[in-house]
Amino acid sequence: MSNSQDQNKLKTRRRGKELEAAILQAVREELKERGYANLTMDGVAERSGTSKAVLYRRWANRAEIVLAAIRERVPLPLEEVPDYGNLRDDVCGVLRSMNQNNIEVMMKAFYGLVTEIGAMPLASLIFPEGRDNRTMTIVLQRAVDRGEVSAEAITPRMLTLPADLARHELILYNRPMSEQTIAEIVDEVYLPLVIKR
Amino acid sequence: MSNSQDQNKLKTRRRGKELEAAILQAVREELKERGYANLTMDGVAERSGTSKAVLYRRWANRAEIVLAAIRERVPLPLEEVPDYGNLRDDVCGVLRSMNQNNIEVMMKAFYGLVTEIGAMPLASLIFPEGRDNRTMTIVLQRAVDRGEVSAEAITPRMLTLPADLARHELILYNRPMSEQTIAEIVDEVYLPLVIKR
DNA sequence: TAAATAAGATACTTTAAGTTTCTTATTTGC
DNA sequence: GCAAATAAGAAACTTAAAGTATCTTATTTA
Numbered sequence: 001m002s003n004s005q006d007q008n009k010l011k012t013r014r015r016g017k018e019l020e021a022a023i024l025q026a027v028r029e030e031l032k033e034r035g036y037a038n039l040t041m042d043g044v045a046e047r048s049g050t051s052k053a054v055l056y057r058r059w060a061n062r063a064e065i066v067l068a069a070i071r072e073r074v075p076l077p078l079e080e081v082p083d084y085g086n087l088r089d090d091v092c093g094v095l096r097s098m099n100q101n102n103i104e105v106m107m108k109a110f111y112g113l114v115t116e117i118g119a120m121p122l123a124s125l126i127f128p129e130g131r132d133n134r135t136m137t138i139v140l141q142r143a144v145d146r147g148e149v150s151a152e153a154i155t156p157r158m159l160t161l162p163a164d165l166a167r168h169e170l171i172l173y174n175r176p177m178s179e180q181t182i183a184e185i186v187d188e189v190y191l192p193l194v195i196k197r
Numbered sequence: 198m199s200n201s202q203d204q205n206k207l208k209t210r211r212r213g214k215e216l217e218a219a220i221l222q223a224v225r226e227e228l229k230e231r232g233y234a235n236l237t238m239d240g241v242a243e244r245s246g247t248s249k250a251v252l253y254r255r256w257a258n259r260a261e262i263v264l265a266a267i268r269e270r271v272p273l274p275l276e277e278v279p280d281y282g283n284l285r286d287d288v289c290g291v292l293r294s295m296n297q298n299n300i301e302v303m304m305k306a307f308y309g310l311v312t313e314i315g316a317m318p319l320a321s322l323i324f325p326e327g328r329d330n331r332t333m334t335i336v337l338q339r340a341v342d343r344g345e346v347s348a349e350a351i352t353p354r355m356l357t358l359p360a361d362l363a364r365h366e367l368i369l370y371n372r373p374m375s376e377q378t379i380a381e382i383v384d385e386v387y388l389p390l391v392i393k394r
Numbered sequence: 395t396a397a398a399t400a401a402g403a404t405a406c407t408t409t410a411a412g413t414t415t416c417t418t419a420t421t422t423g424c
Numbered sequence: 425g426c427a428a429a430t431a432a433g434a435a436a437c438t439t440a441a442a443g444t445a446t447c448t449t450a451t452t453t454a
């Protein structure tokens with residue numbers, strides 16, 4: 001099944017970063033298949049073809065290993081932000097991209113992590129190095145250049161508003177947003193606030 | 198310490214609803230002191246002066262008993278919604294009331310519950326019987342009567358928007374909102390969308 | 395007041411976290 | 425190329441807590 005298993009009895013003993021990467025990959029697979037509550041250290045050890053001792057040499061406990069497995073993936077690629085030629089479609093595109101990815105899986109893991117690492121607020125898990133407004137800055141700057149939006153309209157709140165509402169929706173309902181919801185956020189809330197009139 | 202303990206060796210054996218209420222109270226106290234991850238059935242049994250068998254006769258597992266303990270409190274009192282004479286202050290009041298209560302404790306419990314009751318989205322825990330828009334309906338209707346808002350402005354999204362943003366804030370940062378945040382939500386986002394002009 | 399019911403105590407099983415110890419493969423430094 | 429150091433892997437162990445089962449005893453109800 002998982003190629004992380006096959007590699008193992010046949011090949012040589014893995015070490016260092018290679019081994020670590022295989023383990024964290026196994027954590028993500030277990031997370032996806034079984035969810036945080038049913039993820040076991042024995043399961044991770046077996047899937048990654050190693051032993052629990054190896055896991056505990058690197059991470060202090062279950063929460064830490066899951067945190068590491070998620071963090072490795074979090075540095076969201078800030079790939080080219082597509083330009084649809086108008087603010088409305090650009091923002092809809094940003095929200096649609098939030099539907100993608102493994103947001104459901106991630107959210108489930110986050111819940112478990114917040115429970116076990118009591119002190120840590122969700123924000124520091126979702127945004128390990130502070131909130132990233134770069135995408136929306138690009139999108140809004142384009143809109144200013146096109147004359148759709150006036151520069152003064154770009155406030156911190158306006159950089160995060162659509163994504164905040166989308167995230168709220170994803171967290172609450174734990175499923176991708178409908179096109180109708182996306183349209184509602186953009187047309188009924190966001191555009192009336194930022195579009196020049 | 199907890200008076201749920203004292204009542205017990207001295208007094209008669211409790212039964213039915215009285216016993217149940219004492220148990221759920223003990224769950225809430227454990228939740229507050231130890232958090233969901235460290236709440237144990239033995240701990241609850243001891244604190245409520247009963248035994249685990251009694252707990253398992255009523256609830257199937259840990260998640261169920263915590264859910265019951267929280268639900269008992271959730272039916273938020275729809276007490277008189279205070280009328281400050283203008284929409285801005287009314288909405289600020291609603292958001293401030295969300296800062297109150299045991300939202301932090303509740304949120305922590307919700308995280309744990311979502312993790313264990315995998316299928317259940319947060320929304321069905323926070324709003325067991327659907328979202329309650331009554332408070333905002335009252336507040337907005339008043340604003341219409343005052344002439345601050347036109348009736349067409351009252352859409353479903355406008356009933357939930359300020360609370361959605363506030364909840365997002367509470368979930369993400371797990372601490373009460375600052376007055377500045379409340380003002381930002383109301384003045385920069387909400388009022389410009391609904392106030393007649 | 396006897397029978398039925400539910401509370402409370404206690405011991406048990408099982409699962410999984412986390413630890414310890416030992417063996418063996420791989421690397422590194424000479 | 426070889427010896428010493430290092431890290432991987434296997435397996436047995438301890439502990440904590442969930443959940444179960446059994447028994448005794450208080451309280452209710454008919």
